[in-house]
Amino acid sequence: MKQFLSFVRKELYHVFRDSKTLLMLFGLPIVLIVLFGFAVTNEIKNAKIIVCDYAKDPASQEIINKLTVNTTFNLEKTLLNHSQIEEAFKKEDIKLAIVFPANFNKDLLHLNKAQVQIIADASDPNTASTLTNYAMAVIMDYQMDLMQNSNLPYRITPEIRMLYNPELKGATNFVPGIMALVLLLVCVLMTAVSIVKEKEMGTMEILLVSPFNPLLVIISKALPFLLLSFVNLVVILTLSVTLLDMPINGSLLLLVAESTLLIICALSLGLLISNNTHSQQTAMLLAMMGMMLPTILFTGFMFPLENMPVALQILANIFPSKWYYIIVKSIMIKGLGFSAIWKETLILLGTTILLLVLSLKTFKKRLE
């Protein structure tokens, strides 16, 4: 036991002496929370638009005012000729052009019918369709103002309620994903690299011939990262509650327990990678390709899973991060108890045991 503790101490020294690695271990979760919480949003604000107004009458002015009054649009300039539109799209980051034909107001008042053209830069298709929808809604709004006098019969009014996230914040979706990402990253990558490093430097040989049980060598390597992951977990939760006003609706204890399960799962995977590689570069690339990208792609926090081709949806099931993401969402945001997530927990547990057995099986006392 004393031996074991001194080994753990050695590993902790290794970690804490290396300030640049610590930057990533503790800096990354903080930066991710801040960026995802404030900077990286799917919201569209201040989109630059141009207007080509041949009418220049009260109606077109009123619509332009309505468009620019909210934060979605930013009127960049008014063009004199619609042939300048293409040029503007190619040169600047203009997202939308709106063209009013001559006699807009006159047509509207006398014929009760007028036309507006919206041209969107669809090289970014999602922004283009969202902005077009916004602009249409604003114009429809103006139209409603016009016909306020004539009351419409047979009106259906939908009342929409947004559950769990009334302000439609992006953070609610991202925070559980960041938790999965950071925990996996720290555990898999760091464990794999720190073991392979000893192999590469030749110090592993010395550790293995010592009277100390080789399995304990490995466990003492993993333990500091287990501790660090807990610290990260606390940091992420604290930041998201204080900075991003995220709720923790369910049981905190359950959340921590499930996170521990994921951490152990990740540590076993790190061990498995380190057993099968001989250079740090390979271990890093394997951990990146095998862990990072699938976590970003297949947890559903960046891209909706249900949009993917069926083959990828099935593939997503083998990554533990997907299940962890569902669990965290259920506990933190929906406030559900264990009865709602026992299936996901069981899958996570099964994966952990499988990885643990595999990595212990492939662990070799001798180096070639």
Next chain:
Amino acid sequence: MRTLKFLLQKEFKQIFRNKALLPMILVAPIMQLLIMPLAADYEVKNINISIVDHDHTTYSQQLISKITASGYFQLVDYGNSYQSAFNQIEKDKSDLILEIPQGFEKNLVRESNEKLFIAVNAINGVKAGLGGNYLSQIIASYNNDIRLKWVQPQKYNAVPTIEVTSSYWFNPFLNYRFFIVPGILVALVTMIGSYMCALNIVKEKEVGTIEQINVTPIKKYHFILGKLIPFWVIGMVMFSLGLLVVARLIYGIVPFGSLWVLYAFLGIFLIAILGLGLLISTFAETQQQAMSVAFFFIMIFMLMSGLFTSLDGMPKWAYIIAKCNPVTYFIEVVRMIILKGSGFADIKNHFLIMIGFAGLLNGLAIWNYKKTT
């Protein structure tokens, strides 16, 4: 010149002999380019809807069939109780509940006014917003149908209507892949370029072979050029493979603009990003450090580059950071040239800024490199 030739020979040999590294440099990016665009699809479709119908009349049935026929929604649950529909939401089986109140048809006809209740699972805000929007549009259109049935149509429009026509330029079918594939290509080049370059140099430090090079008559600029050129070539090859083979054959993306301008910009961008790798390597002592630091910055560069999300939505401080990020400019340029066909004159400023980045990053790296050895 001869020294450089030998150094390059050494580097290429080292890269090609490493059986684990080479496939990862070449195969992994291609795989990602094949899988990522399939996965990275923001388009909202297949929204699962639960309908709670307290009315059970012709009108409520008509509304339901209109919703299911729209193609956006999939009816997963139809019942009488809001609670059981809410359970579906808790289990993630359904995204949206539409509750039709009792007396829907009666009230609509007699009182000319009726409400419908919609509850949306808003954990994913974007999806919730769009889903709610689609449903409101369908209800509005259903509302129009009803109105037409009861109100005699008039010869002229009774109320002023504005007809809005919209057109989507550069990508008329709103194909998301056209947008995301060039962006992912940039991300891959950035990652491979900076990581490989940083790790490669630090490895020499860690193993100790850099000492041997330092005591030979090899000049510093020889050494740095010897490290930069191989990865510059690899970056070029990878980008070409991605753009001219994968993007063209699989996604049907053919650049509208000039390939020369694109490659000229790529060349400068690679110098800048390799300079970043070099800079990181001068700071790091071990591969673990280099990897951590490189990962930290690349992650920020990727998230702040407008690869997935629009820059316009960012707050001011974040927008300024994004503008200090070389990846932002390359992603903009790639999309401008490939999709919009912008020419050299349109992206002159981008060129100047990128040359600035290349100079700055490499200058810092060389300056710092001198001090450490």
